[in-house]
Amino acid sequence: MTFLMLGAVHEMEANLEAALSRIGLSLSKFRTLSHLAEAKEPVPLGALADRCSCVRSNMTQLVDRLEADRLVERVSDPGDRRSVLATLTPEGWERHAEGARILAEMEGQLFARLEEPDRAALTRLVQLLKSS
Amino acid sequence: MTFLMLGAVHEMEANLEAALSRIGLSLSKFRTLSHLAEAKEPVPLGALADRCSCVRSNMTQLVDRLEADRLVERVSDPGDRRSVLATLTPEGWERHAEGARILAEMEGQLFARLEEPDRAALTRLVQLLKSS
DNA sequence: TGTTTATCATTCATCTATGAACGAGACGGT
DNA sequence: ACCGTCTCGTTCATAGATGAATGATAAACA
Numbered sequence: 365m366t367f368l369m370l371g372a373v374h375e376m377e378a379n380l381e382a383a384l385s386r387i388g389l390s391l392s393k394f395r396t397l398s399h400l401a402e403a404k405e406p407v408p409l410g411a412l413a414d415r416c417s418c419v420r421s422n423m424t425q426l427v428d429r430l431e432a433d434r435l436v437e438r439v440s441d442p443g444d445r446r447s448v449l450a451t452l453t454p455e456g457w458e459r460h461a462e463g464a465r466i467l468a469e470m471e472g473q474l475f476a477r478l479e480e481p482d483r484a485a486l487t488r489l490v491q492l493l494k495s496s
Numbered sequence: 497m498t499f500l501m502l503g504a505v506h507e508m509e510a511n512l513e514a515a516l517s518r519i520g521l522s523l524s525k526f527r528t529l530s531h532l533a534e535a536k537e538p539v540p541l542g543a544l545a546d547r548c549s550c551v552r553s554n555m556t557q558l559v560d561r562l563e564a565d566r567l568v569e570r571v572s573d574p575g576d577r578r579s580v581l582a583t584l585t586p587e588g589w590e591r592h593a594e595g596a597r598i599l600a601e602m603e604g605q606l607f608a609r610l611e612e613p614d615r616a617a618l619t620r621l622v623q624l625l626k627s628s
Numbered sequence: 629t630g631t632t633t634a635t636c637a638t639t640c641a642t643c644t645a646t647g648a649a650c651g652a653g654a655c656g657g658t
Numbered sequence: 659a660c661c662g663t664c665t666c667g668t669t670c671a672t673a674g675a676t677g678a679a680t681g682a683t684a685a686a687c688a
Contacts, residue, residue, distance in 0.1 A: 365619060366508065366603055367527070371549065372626040373505040376498065392674065395499070409637065417503065422675050424638055429673080446636040446683045471498055474625065482621060487497065489618045492609060494504040524644060541667065554645055556668055561643080578653045578666040 376474065383466045388433070389459060392416075394467070396426055397435065397452065397460040406439055406449035435459055508606065515598045520565070521591060524548075526599070528558055529567065529584065529592040538571055538581035567591055 430436035435456035441447035545555035562568035567588035573579035
């Protein structure tokens, strides 16, 4: 059962990854852009790592790559000189919008196979399993 | 919804990974041992990669590490000199059995929170989502 | 005030995964 | 028998993730 769920989700992930790669994004990059877009203001890397459920060292590298892609910029925090903030560039906003369209499309295709009561049931069950 | 499912499964994965690490196994290593144990005979690396749903180059490295752990051995295929077979060492069999106990325990804890109709529903829904 | 403690991001080593390029070997058709 | 093609595993470059160690800075407190 565990391997079955892992397999199903890995399939979803691979599909989404493939779709996002058409616009030069990975799932991790897109998730990072999403949280930055949602925040609507510069976010410290540590907080960003928390929202993305990853460790800080990972976020450091991720922002390195996003900065190389010119989708994100590092800015310094005037109130705390230890802190480094990340913010979306105009191109980052655009790319995130494209990614969001792709995600919506994939979700539509995936859940089209489920009737309505099943969609609700799945949501409920997944929430039950999360946060043990 | 997609990020919710991804999050729930990543949590499961992280828990299992942490539990397996107590006996020096990763989830990938354990999955590989499982398929070898199930086969009960040497398996070509390509076939093993297919069963583990990963690419061959990944299986090459995985078997490198498992061989370094003395859990797996490479043997040559008399019928095809291109082929390399992997087989469990006695220690590999033991370690797999320990891992299987840990997996069973984790599954028990996880699904203890679900009543019976929910368990069946979850299984059905996950199978529906798999193999688009 | 000065010192300890905690927090921030980064670097490094390691593991897992992919895809492209490669060399060795099998195999089908001519 | 030979040639092209396909399949095998490996290597390499790269992406992504973790945890441990580090240096800079803030905060707490004696």
